[in-house]
Amino acid sequence: MTLRELKIFTTVCRTGSMSEAGRQLYITQPAISQTILDLEDKLNIKLFERINRKLILTYAGKRLLKYSKRILLLIDEAGNDLEDIANLKTGKLRIGASMTIGTYLLPPIIKRFTTKYPEINLNFIIDNTSVIEKKILNNDIDLGLVEGPINSKDIFFDPFYNDELFLISSKENPLSKKKEILQSDIQKEAFINREKGSGTREIIDKIMNKYSISYKTKHILNNIEAIKEAVKNNLGISILPEVALKDDLQSGNIKRLILKDIEFKRQFNIIYHKDKNLTELLNKFIEYIKDYSNLN
DSSP states (O other), X not given: OOHHHHHHHHXXXXXXXXXXXXXXXXXXXXXXXXXXXXXXXXXXXXXXEEETTEEEEOHHHHHHHHHHHXXXXXXXXXXXXXXXXXTTSSEEEEEEEOHHHHHHTHHHHHHHHHHHOTTXXXXXXXXXXXXXXXXXXXXXXXXXXXXXXXXXXXXXXXXXXXXXXXXXXXXXXXXXXXXXXXXXXXXXSEEEEOOTTOXXXXXXXXXXXXXXXXXXXXXXXXXXXXXXXHHHTTSOEEEEEGGGTHHHHHHTSEEEEOBTTOOXXXXXXXXXXXXXXXXXXHHHHHHHHHHHHHHO
């Protein structure tokens, strides 16, 4: 059975007339009659009895009508649902973000997006860059927002935010009183670092190696807020993203250290698999990410 046959059959049932069904469907009456005959032959059963020039549904016809209505209703629902998706009235996105972005940038982006598109279901996870990269490759998520380098050639990346990392200390640390510090000052301090696999850790290691700066990692913490608390309590110095330090620097609990002639800068990237189909919804969310970044 085809959808065309079922549509013609249900229209004949509803109108009680082959000619009226043909008129409503813009099909000739002979074509309607032939379709019903072909359907009966295909099923090897009569669907209508013709009594006094009236079409009366047989028991088999009544059963087929019940199923036909359900099938055609599902087709209509599918069409309406896909139309809603195309018009961003419904849909689902799976987002992954590395720690810094997921904690400080992603929540306001999602809030702004879902305010305009409240029926869109946005699921997100927060983990380090290496985990987000793997999830992109395995198609566990649709889109990633990461701060660290990407190693796979199968992943497309698009920069969306310029971030700077600040060398920081407690206000109680003597280094905080200096206008500028030297590389040798870092070597004497306990350093609080992120875990391996973290995008921030990779950037720190890369820049430290570039300028041949040696440092002693005393504590490894996988949480930015924990690192900030450790620094506030003068347990060591660290390097953290500017976006995570605004309130602390303003309050004076944490001090920025200026390292002579060296800046720690990086870009946050939108990433997705190079073979990913960029739907209207995915493109609209990327647009919101970039717009939010421009506003800030």
